Amino acid sequence: MTETETAAVGIAVDDGIAVITIDNPPVNAISQAVRQGLIDAMAEIATNDAVEAAVIIGAGRMFMAGADVREFGKPPLPPTLPETISAIEASEKPVVVAIHGVALGGGLEIALGCHYRLVAPGAKLGLPEVSLGIIPGAGGTQRLPRLIGFEAALDLITTGRQAGAEEAAQSGLADAIIEGDLKQGALDFAKRRIGEPPRRLSAIEAPKPESPDFFAEAKAAVARRARGQESPVKAVEALEAAILPFAEGVKREREIFVELRGSDQAKALRHAFFAERAVAKVPGLDDAKPRDVAAVGVIGGGTMGAGISVAALRAGYSVTLIEADVGALARGRENISKNLDGYVSRGRMTEDAKADLLGKLAASVDYGALADADLVIEAVFEDMDVKKEVFAKLDAAARPGAVLATNTSYLDINEIAAATKRPSDVLGLHFFAPAHIMRLLEIVRTGTTAPDVIATGFAVGRKLGKVSVLAGVCDGFIGNRILAHFRKQADYMVEDGAMPWDIDAAMEAFGLPMGPFKVMDLSGLDISYAMRRRLAPTRPAEERYVAIADRVCEAGWLGRKTGRGWYVYEDGTATPNPDAEKIVIEESKRKGITRRDFSPEEIQTRILYAMINEGARIVEEGIALRPLDVDMVEIMGYGFPRWRGGPMCAADIIGLERVLADIRAFASEDAYYWEAAPLLERLVAEGKSFSDLNGG
Numbered sequence: 001m002t003e004t005e006t007a008a009v010g011i012a013v014d015d016g017i018a019v020i021t022i023d024n025p026p027v028n029a030i031s032q033a034v035r036q037g038l039i040d041a042m043a044e045i046a047t048n049d050a051v052e053a054a055v056i057i058g059a060g061r062m063f064m065a066g067a068d069v070r071e072f073g074k075p076p077l078p079p080t081l082p083e084t085i086s087a088i089e090a091s092e093k094p095v096v097v098a099i100h101g102v103a104l105g106g107g108l109e110i111a112l113g114c115h116y117r118l119v120a121p122g123a124k125l126g127l128p129e130v131s132l133g134i135i136p137g138a139g140g141t142q143r144l145p146r147l148i149g150f151e152a153a154l155d156l157i158t159t160g161r162q163a164g165a166e167e168a169a170q171s172g173l174a175d176a177i178i179e180g181d182l183k184q185g186a187l188d189f190a191k192r193r194i195g196e197p198p199r200r201l202s203a204i205e206a207p208k209p210e211s212p213d214f215f216a217e218a219k220a221a222v223a224r225r226a227r228g229q230e231s232p233v234k235a236v237e238a239l240e241a242a243i244l245p246f247a248e249g250v251k252r253e254r255e256i257f258v259e260l261r262g263s264d265q266a267k268a269l270r271h272a273f274f275a276e277r278a279v280a281k282v283p284g285l286d287d288a289k290p291r292d293v294a295a296v297g298v299i300g301g302g303t304m305g306a307g308i309s310v311a312a313l314r315a316g317y318s319v320t321l322i323e324a325d326v327g328a329l330a331r332g333r334e335n336i337s338k339n340l341d342g343y344v345s346r347g348r349m350t351e352d353a354k355a356d357l358l359g360k361l362a363a364s365v366d367y368g369a370l371a372d373a374d375l376v377i378e379a380v381f382e383d384m385d386v387k388k389e390v391f392a393k394l395d396a397a398a399r400p401g402a403v404l405a406t407n408t409s410y411l412d413i414n415e416i417a418a419a420t421k422r423p424s425d426v427l428g429l430h431f432f433a434p435a436h437i438m439r440l441l442e443i444v445r446t447g448t449t450a451p452d453v454i455a456t457g458f459a460v461g462r463k464l465g466k467v468s469v470l471a472g473v474c475d476g477f478i479g480n481r482i483l484a485h486f487r488k489q490a491d492y493m494v495e496d497g498a499m500p501w502d503i504d505a506a507m508e509a510f511g512l513p514m515g516p517f518k519v520m521d522l523s524g525l526d527i528s529y530a531m532r533r534r535l536a537p538t539r540p541a542e543e544r545y546v547a548i549a550d551r552v553c554e555a556g557w558l559g560r561k562t563g564r565g566w567y568v569y570e571d572g573t574a575t576p577n578p579d580a581e582k583i584v585i586e587e588s589k590r591k592g593i594t595r596r597d598f599s600p601e602e603i604q605t606r607i608l609y610a611m612i613n614e615g616a617r618i619v620e621e622g623i624a625l626r627p628l629d630v631d632m633v634e635i636m637g638y639g640f641p642r643w644r645g646g647p648m649c650a651a652d653i654i655g656l657e658r659v660l661a662d663i664r665a666f667a668s669e670d671a672y673y674w675e676a677a678p679l680l681e682r683l684v685a686e687g688k689s690f691s692d693l694n695g696g
């Protein structure tokens with residue numbers, strides 16, 4: 001056996017088979033060292049007469065996560081990935097790839113350059129480049145359709161989804177699934193291929209599209225789904241180039257890849273990728289050890305409590321549900337069961353698995369049932385007195401050291417914590433409805449929450465599959481506080497001349513899945529009405545107040561549940577409510593406002609800037625640790641388009657100087673509302689951007 005090593009790629013020759021091992025922890029990203037190592041390995045294989053075939057395999061927990069995302073945005077270092085893959089594919093000796101864990105992006109493109117692909121049973125294969133604002137740039141859009149046809153390739157490339165081993169084997173993406181020892185299986189497979197001519201995907205004739213209009217139709221469908229994101233649409237263009245001879249197709253693919261790599265959208269999506277991982281890294285929490293959590297108590301079986309219970313059950317916790325009376329308890333159980341039915345009907349859970357989960361659910365009207373809980377999450381009615389009463393009872397029932405959490409969306413958690421004799425054990429775990437589906441979790445620390453309690457919040461969030469973001473206490477924490485400003489801006493524009501459906505259309509064009517007025521109709525106008533009532537006593541007298549929504553609500557139009565709100569809902573369609581329009585016009589008149597037109601761009605700008613300005617205040621006050629935490633809350637919880645990177649990243653892309661100049665111009669009309677956040681002023685004065693505050 002001979003062995004040579006580069007930093008990240010090792011070769012060992014064993015009985016005529018070269019085993020090339022990629023070893024670049026933690027995810028075998030294809031750094032410059034990996035590319036060079038592979039080229040060197042292929043050169044050695046070509047010249048070493050003792051080698052008759054090769055196996056490429058990954059060390060550690062996966063094959064390869066793809067190109068090193070950290071190298072993007074920096075000058076490219078040779079050799080390129082396409083050159084590396086060409087060197088592999090050109091080998092005269094058969095090259096077999098053995099995939100475990102994931103083969104993503106450039107990792108799968110390397111696999112497509114090999115002559116045979118073997119997968120371990122749990123392997124996942126995908127080309128997720130579009131989610132980073134780019135397309136596969138190393139032949140993926142050209143080799144994949146040659147292997148599995150255009151339709152299947154289009155699905156994988158434009159969605160970025162991962163195919164499991166079974167699917168890969170069925171589609172022809174993988175030649176075989178290797179049960180047992182992957183390396184041994186690959187060695188045996190390679191031995192059987194010795195002497196066979198190499199199977200090169202680039203040499204296969206271009207496939208035919210499934211129908212004459214295939215690409216035009218695909219482009220239209222993908223564009224609709226992408227809501228402003230360019231990369232999936234460009235991916236269709238690259239795929240279309242696969243009908244050309246291979247050399248021309250890869251040239252076109254590369255052009256598109258290079259164009260997108262430098263785009264604002266790619267920058268924003270890279271930011272989102274790293275921010276999603278950075279939110280869990282809380283400075284100062286390194287030494288805090290999370291408390292052990294196995295048993296979770298949930299107080300309240302309404303929409304939120306039931307969603308939280310399902311999330312906890314699915315994550316493997318046992319759950320004890322507490323309700324005020326037997327009837328409410330039965331309804332809570334029913335809500336949980338219905339949520340689980342949703343998974344069953346979509347084929348994502350078997351009836352047996354559902355029954356198993358329900359077996360881990362206990363329910364009681366007695367707080368004594370919480371005596372063994374390690375974590376209790378309160379999800380009762382949003383009222384301070386009710387919550388304090390619950391926490392006083394919880395304080396008496398829970399064991400010492402249990403973590404006590406409230407799912408409040410707005411209330412002062414310091415005050416809730418003070419209702420117990422153990423405020424350091426209290427924190428906020430703010431879930432988003434539906435709690436078993438939405439990925440955001442705001443972890444809210446009070447002035448007294450112990451570090452290990454915060455660390456427990458993050459550990460539980462991770463187990464629940466959530467993206468957890470730390471927030472401080474204020475009205476609405478990060479997300480709902482920004483939402484309040486978003487809505488205020490929308491209301492101001494409606495009173496000044498726009499119609500609710502204009503705002504919705506403009507914000508949907510901005511990339512939101514649903515405009516704010518449609519969202520209000522969905523959640524019920526009475527919800528925000530109650531909130532405005534609650535805030536009324538503390539609202540500054542000089543603050544502009546728009547009463548349109550109050551009047552629509554007082555007319556009994558509560559949205560979808562009454563068939564009428566901002567829109568009229570009939571036969572499954574929503575049309576603008578003419579009576580709401582009348583109220584809008586009357587209210588403008590009552591205030592002496594001359595209504596004017598708002599272009600979609602102006603609507604988008606005013607709403608975005610209101611979010612940026614408030615986001616800057618939230619960072620400055622320390623409610624959010626960094627701008628990236630604000631971005632993640634908005635992307636994960638409020639449908640802010642990921643391809644814009646979140647409001648703070650969007651501000652950096654626009655340029656803070658311009659944002660500040662525009663805000664100052666708005667302030668000349670409405671000084672009360674549009675006062676620029678001091679942090680924004682300071683960053684502009686120092687020539688910095690929000691990203692400078694994100695650290696590493």
Ligand code: 3H9
Nearest residue numbers: 029065066067068069070081104105106128136137138277
């Ligand atoms: C591409 O391939 C382009 C080509 O077509 C063309 C080229 C010409 N690069 O997520 P985790 C880091 S584009 C650099 O916590 P998990 C990550 O930041 C690429 N770093 O682990 C984290 O660092 P830290 C297409 C990467 O087990 C650490 O690794 N590929 C990369 O939950 C652990 O990550 C993708 O889009 C990378 N590519 O999930 C795949 N990937 O510890 C992106 C990860 O400092 N990656 N890191 O925070 C993933 O989907 C997940 O990371 C993966 C592992 C499933 C692999």
